[in-house]
Amino acid sequence: MIVAEQKSLEEIRRMIAPYPRVLILGCGTCMTVCNAGGESEVSFLHNSLRLAEVRSGDGIHTFTEHTVKRQCDPEFLETLSEKTIDVDVILSLGCGIGVQAIAEYLGDIPVLPGVNTSFMGMTKESGVWDERCAACGECRLEDTGGICPITRCTKGILNGPCAGSKNGKCEANKDVDCAWILIYKRLERLQQLDKMRRYYSPRNFRAIPRPRRILSKVEIATGESDG
């Protein structure tokens, strides 16, 4: 799941300052799950902004709110056109993808990001999320006992642990487990320690030019699919 954090109220207020009529747009999928931009957060932000307006006394803004199931699919955005008739800007609480999807879908209205899209991760406990995947496009979890050194090692090294590993913790942050110690222990449990003896060559960043695209269908010549 994509994990994000809502931007500070100050930053949001600075962004919306030039636009009097703001639609706060939530996303019902990842942003709901990570408590950054679901319907509840949309409404909380709405109330916070209004309170800020009242307190600062410069109340030029009017706010509306709406939440779609998923901002990153244009079909879910079809309801938006009627919501945006009297709107000067959309403050999207979707992830970076959502913001771009809306910008692409509604060409004439500016879209502002209300959250900082942070990482791909998982819930540790209610209200706590941890990063787990860097989307490197070259997954090596097979060799590392299901523990990703690219995200979980501070340095992202492929052949660890480094000399900074101390008592199973990382030298950069003593609260963070050393990913390579975790990998070692897991491989030991799986009786695959031989995997630790291999050398992994550096990743070839040139091999994955951006933007990436995944095609899970084949091109079929016109006419062929009709029959």
Next chain:
Amino acid sequence: MNLTNTSHPGIHQEDASDHSLIPPCQNACPLHMDIREYVSLVSQGRIMEALQVIRMGNPFPSICAYVCTHPCEESCRRAQVDKPIAIRSLKRFAVEFGGDRMIRTEAETKYSDKVAIVGSGPAGLACAYYVKKIGYPVTILEAHSDLGGMLRVGIPQYRLPREVLDTEIQRLTHMGVEIRTNTRVVSLDLLFELGYKAIFITIGAHQSLRLGIEGEESPGVIDGATFLREVNLGIKPSLGRRVMVAGGGNVAIDAARTAVRLGVKHVSIFYRRTRSEMPADPQELEQALEEGVKIKYLSTPVRIDRENDRLKMTCVRMELGEPDESGRRRPVPIKGSEFTKEFDSLIVAIGQAPQTPSDFGVRIGRGSTIQVDPSTLTTNRTGVFAGGDAVTGPATVTEALAAGRLAASRIDDYLQHRYPLPVKETNEKLSGELLPKTIEMIRKIERSEPLSLVGETRVKDFETVEQVYGWEAAINEARRCLRCGVGVEILFQDKCATCLTCLRVCPYHVPRLDNTGNINIPADQCQACGICVAECPAKAIVLRKPFDRRQVSEELTHTIKLATESKNKPPIIGFCCQYGLFGTGTLSRLWRGAKAGVTIVPVLCVAKVEANHLLSAFETGAEGVFIAGCGEQCARENTTYWVKQRVEKVRKVLRSIGIEPERLQVFTLGTAVADPTEELDRFIEQISALRLSSVIKEEAIS
């Protein structure tokens, strides 16, 4: 004010329908009383409203408050955690503190068809009450000199004070019910000739069953019903020093305890089965034992010989054999186990049956009961209805009241030539046991019984044994209610992102992930604490009752509206729990008394106050906002924890827009910190100081 959900207009219009389930207590009640509701009102100290709810389903709540056998408590699910809610005692509290005595019922006569009620027991009185309320002229015909039937001649005074019964009967008289005592009805035809259009027969079951043994006719042998009737009508039968009571029902216990109160030194109940088969109310049995009554199980008299003015009883020991048709194991005499004992008198209380005059011309069925259609209470004769013990055989007061109420509406149907409409239950019934993991998390709170007179004192007279609760005890007892069936539901399944927040925040481990990957919140486990409603990031979860859903928002809007009207903005808004001590107990004076500048938004548990409510309070111009909850004394788990989480979230917003975060505070009871009253006083001072400084600042700027 934007407190409602506007994000999905048209699609998710707030559903105003009530999805609550019928709790087991209500389901078990013959009168189908809204017990959960009135217990909840008592727990908020709203006694008058509680009484109103009680009166809606019960014509004579004060009577039930004393004598109801409370099947509701038997089915109360709190028993799975510790002990059931003391529902009857709470009802008595509501009846007495809510001023039931003062309530006058008015009824006007709308129709001319006269209705006769034969018998004035609970069924007859209830029927008279409702028939009169609907608008028919009613006459009650009673064979005895006083009204009340078994309430008067069967139930001993220590269980039902006669003033209570008299008050209810006065109420009927006030409504305009015609009463004819000392009038034994021998023929229904005569009544029809006198112009009555419908007759309700409710003559009770006063005929005692006999043991059918040798010597039963001897002097010194009296049947239970007659004995109780004589005592209740002021005759003092002389019983001697040693009395045996045969039987194991409530009448046997009543007879034994009455005998004790008449000064009999040795009272022994002989019952042919064991305690677990005994039909008597366990509490009554307990009280009888406290009063010195002895009970001999698995014994029954088989022969009575009268020698030297005493009864020589030959008894036999029993053992339990195969279950009989009642489902209880049949007692079988043990051969050669005969023994003899001497008593001065014997009270036979092994059951009663109705005795319907054959001239009534109604069909009699099993056990001499009148045969009726159970859903319409009609007999084989047109215009003749029957109910109460005369139909069911000896049963409870509440069942009789229910029969009377049903008869009234059926008589109305009959007189209006209407086809009786089936009673439709719109809401589902709650069923299912609490799961062990839910039970484990529910706070165990001792059931508090109202005080009772001590055994030695109470046997001296017929004073009511059970006393009424005090204010605080009643409220604390009512707070134990688990509020079965009013919990939460995922109303908008399509909004649910299956984020599992509910599953993680629920203190009772109620939400479940099913094997299709959907979240379920089983209604039979939910404790209605409301934490998940406030925490759901998709706003997909709601409380099952529309009133509960809107309560905080509506109270807040109301408060704000009042403030706007008075053009006097409330400097401090406090969200204050209405349950328990904050709302109604020792600390209620905090809010009732005029504390300058503090406006209270009453909430039903602070866990239901959302971060948005706090922001809205500030938006109205409040200088300070606080939440006051029960803390460790809360009947639910983790409520303070979640309140504090929300408060921190709001404080962050306040800080970022230049409002001092100290303007938002949480006060809880039961923490080690000093008296919350003092804390609150300090908070108010602090707010005034902040206000002053901001005024000075503004002045300085201008």
